[in-house]
Amino acid sequence: MFPDSVPQRIAVLGAGSWGTTFAKVLADAGRDVVLWARRESVAESIRDRRENEQYLPGVLLPAGVEADTDFDRALDGADAVALAVPSQSLRENMGVFRDSLPPDVPLISLAKGVEIGTGLRMSEVIARVGHLDPARIVVLSGPNLAVEIAAGRPTATALACTDHDRAVAVQHACATPYFRPFTITDVVGAEIAGTGKNVIALACGISDGLGLGLNTTASLITRGLHEVTRLGEALGAVPATFAGLSGLGDLVATCSSPLSRNRTLGRRLAEGLGLDAALAAGGGQVAEGVVSCRSVRDLAHRHRVDMPITEAVYRVCYQHLPPTAMIDFMMDQPHSPE
Numbered sequence: 001m002f003p004d005s006v007p008q009r010i011a012v013l014g015a016g017s018w019g020t021t022f023a024k025v026l027a028d029a030g031r032d033v034v035l036w037a038r039r040e041s042v043a044e045s046i047r048d049r050r051e052n053e054q055y056l057p058g059v060l061l062p063a064g065v066e067a068d069t070d071f072d073r074a075l076d077g078a079d080a081v082a083l084a085v086p087s088q089s090l091r092e093n094m095g096v097f098r099d100s101l102p103p104d105v106p107l108i109s110l111a112k113g114v115e116i117g118t119g120l121r122m123s124e125v126i127a128r129v130g131h132l133d134p135a136r137i138v139v140l141s142g143p144n145l146a147v148e149i150a151a152g153r154p155t156a157t158a159l160a161c162t163d164h165d166r167a168v169a170v171q172h173a174c175a176t177p178y179f180r181p182f183t184i185t186d187v188v189g190a191e192i193a194g195t196g197k198n199v200i201a202l203a204c205g206i207s208d209g210l211g212l213g214l215n216t217t218a219s220l221i222t223r224g225l226h227e228v229t230r231l232g233e234a235l236g237a238v239p240a241t242f243a244g245l246s247g248l249g250d251l252v253a254t255c256s257s258p259l260s261r262n263r264t265l266g267r268r269l270a271e272g273l274g275l276d277a278a279l280a281a282g283g284g285q286v287a288e289g290v291v292s293c294r295s296v297r298d299l300a301h302r303h304r305v306d307m308p309i310t311e312a313v314y315r316v317c318y319q320h321l322p323p324t325a326m327i328d329f330m331m332d333q334p335h336s337p338e
């Protein structure tokens with residue numbers, strides 16, 4: 001089946017490593033893509049040298065990816081729009097894009113995070129700021145380390161939308177021999193899983209940086225999945241989602257890979273860098289777990305969900321808890337049934 005509603009011309013707003021990689025996936029899937037970059041130097045590098053030298057160096061972008069710094073032009077004639085700016089700037093950007101968005105087209109949400117202050121998930125920010133029907137929003141989330149995908153290494157992902165047909169249309173638009181999307185309807189679960197795993201990956205990076213072993217990593221992944229699932233359930237998510245690609249799949253990839261910016265940041269903290277220095281060492285690329293440990297912790301407090309790993313990461317990032325004491329904090333939690 002190849003539905004008539006499969007988008008052909010897609011605007012990707014945000015030319016960081018994920019926006020650029022997803023633009024490549026879409027072009028490899030046969031779509032015409034316009035990638036909006038904030039900075040002319042990024043657009044120029046893509047136009048003139050077919051490479052995003054700043055965010056995705058060494059990857060040749062196909063001719064199907066055009067780059068533009070004018071979002072009105074990028075959105076003109078688009079029959080789907082992917083939003084690839086970091087979570088905490090999505091509100092500001094949506095406010096700017098809102099009036100130029102084509103009516104009725106699917107909006108593909110790529111950012112993983114929960115907004116500080118409001119506790120809103122990214123699809124909620126998009127719907128509220130854009131005054132949009134939430135059923136238009138398709139959340140893409142899974143084990144999707146950009147650098148691996150850009151190199152054509154196979155992966156799968158989840159496309160979550162309350163409107164199944166819309167998810168299927170996007171599924172057909174972005175499927176390639178190396179990128180296999182599955183559809184689900186649990187938007188809350190996909191978003192909470194994608195946000196929470198970055199915090200757990202930070203904890204795994206800290207553990208790794210301290211020279212602890214795979215038992216510690218496996219314990220963090222397993223208990224991390226448990227606490228993120230509990231939060232998701234409190235917010236109305238389907239527990240099974242957390243065993244899927246946007247849950248366990250993404251958690252394992254991010255907690256295990258040296259390519260993960262969140263895990264790498266955790267390692268740097270364990271090696272003795274302060275938060276600002278550890279962020280600076282990341283070359284300006286976003287590590288969402290740093291903000292998400294705050295917004296997820298706030299949500300957990302609001303919904304009375306116990307999240308000891310998230311709490312420990314928050315204390316390391318914002319309350320000067322030494323990374324070694326983070327492990328003690330977690331090991332000293334009251335004993336409980338699994």
Ligand SMILES: NC(=O)c1ccc[n+]([C@@H]2O[C@H](COP(=O)([O-])OP(=O)(O)OC[C@H]3O[C@@H](n4cnc5c(N)ncnc54)[C@H](O)[C@@H]3O)[C@@H](O)[C@H]2O)c1
Pocket residue numbers: 014015016017018019020038055084085086087089093110111112113144145146147284285286288
């Ligand atoms: N890189 C990955 O492997 C990956 C995979 C899946 C999901 N994600 C998620 O995608 C989102 C984007 O991540 P990324 O990896 O592309 O980040 P990045 O750090 O590589 O790039 C961020 C992009 O956003 C732009 N930007 C930064 N602040 C902005 C602002 N205020 N307004 C507009 N644009 C702004 C930057 O110029 C850059 O183009 C994050 O939520 C991340 O968790 C990333």
Ligand SMILES: O=P(O)(O)OC[C@H](O)CO
Pocket residue numbers: 112142143144145146198201250253254259260261262263286287288
């Ligand atoms: O590099 P990270 O830690 O931002 O993780 C990237 C993706 O979210 C992995 O799925």
